[in-house]
Each structure stands twice: as C-alpha cells, then as structure tokens.
Amino acid sequence: MTKNELPIFQLIYTSTLDTDVPGNLRNILDSSMRNNQRNGITGVFLYSDGNVMQVLEGQKDSVLRTFSVIKSDVRHTNIFVLLQQDVARRQFASWSMGFANLTKDALNEFPTVADVFGSHQDASTTQRRAKSALAILNSFAEGAIPIG
Numbered sequence: 001m002t003k004n005e006l007p008i009f010q011l012i013y014t015s016t017l018d019t020d021v022p023g024n025l026r027n028i029l030d031s032s033m034r035n036n037q038r039n040g041i042t043g044v045f046l047y048s049d050g051n052v053m054q055v056l057e058g059q060k061d062s063v064l065r066t067f068s069v070i071k072s073d074v075r076h077t078n079i080f081v082l083l084q085q086d087v088a089r090r091q092f093a094s095w096s097m098g099f100a101n102l103t104k105d106a107l108n109e110f111p112t113v114a115d116v117f118g119s120h121q122d123a124s125t126t127q128r129r130a131k132s133a134l135a136i137l138n139s140f141a142e143g144a145i146p147i148g
Contacts, residue, residue: 007086009060011067012133015052015076024075029099036096041066044092044137048102052076055137057090083130091138100140 018024025047032045041058054070056063070076092098 006059007088008057008090009063010055010057010083010085010087010091011063011081012053012055012083012130012137013067013070013079013081014133015054015070015080016078017047017050017052018075018077019050028073028075029097032097035066039066042090042092042095042097044095044098044100044140046100046102046136046140053133053136055092055133057087057092060086082133098140 017028029045036042036056036058039058039062041056041062043054043056046053056066071079
C-alpha cells in the first residue's frame with residue numbers, strides 16, 4: 001500500500017428488521033444499492049426470517065457514515081457490531097450490495113449462521129461470532145450457501 005492509498009475499512013453487523021411494513025426489505029435493498037454505488041461502498045446483505053447480517057466495506061469515513069444512517073433507521077433494531085477492521089483489499093468488490101435470502105436448508109447446513117443471526121447476542125460472544133460471520137459471508141461470496 002502506498003502512502004496515498006487508504007486501507008479498506010470493513011464493518012459487519014447484525015440486526016432485526018421490521019417486517020411488519022410491506023416492502024421494507026425491498027426499499028432497504030434498493031436504496032442501499034444506489035447509495036453504496038455513489039459512496040464507493042461494497043458489501044453483502046444476508047437476510048433470514050427478519051434477521052440481517054451485513055458487511056460494508058470502503059473508505060472508513062464512508063462506511064461509518066453509512067452505518068450511522070443504518071443505526072438511526074427505525075426499521076433496524078437489535079443492532080450488534082460484530083467486526084470493524086482494516087483490510088488490504090475488498091473481499092466483496094463485485095457487489096454494491098450483494099443479497100441473499102437464506103433458506104432453511106442453508107440454515108440447517110451452516111449451523112454457525114443461526115449462531116450469528118438474531119437478537120440473542122451479547123458482548124461476551126462477539127469475537128467468536130465475528131469469525132463465524134466472516135466465514136459465512138465468504139461462503140456466500142464463493143457460492144457455497146444455497147439462497148432463495
């Protein structure tokens with residue numbers, strides 16, 4: 001990395017999405033794709049039965065600004081940051097916002113997914129969940145997780 005290059009910042013979080021309002025998920029995905037392209041952010045958004053796991057990567061200020069918007073969005077609750085780190089290169093560069101609706105088969109095949117998703121999280125297990133989250137996101141990027 002040269003002096004003029006900034007490292008890529010990566011943030012992974014989970015949340016519970018308000019699914020009582022029809023179209024919430026679609027609206028979030030549409031605006032995420034538009035905004036992420038404009039702000040130079042790439043990532044993946046995994047969804048399962050009201051639960052979200054998302055990775056955002058890009059310049060640190062852009063990622064933190066985007067995450068601040070997510071935290072203030074009333075459609076997201078139970079937000080837990082699993083990982084914040086600088087990385088040498090983007091791991092999800094192909095997507096302004098890759099998306100998968102995880103099937104029950106995926107959840108059964110990858111039991112660590114259930115461990116990472118949902119609102120049953122606490123600070124004492126964040127480090128273990130961060131490692132699992134990154135493995136799950138990479139499995140999605142490599143096409144190993146069945147999606148629906």
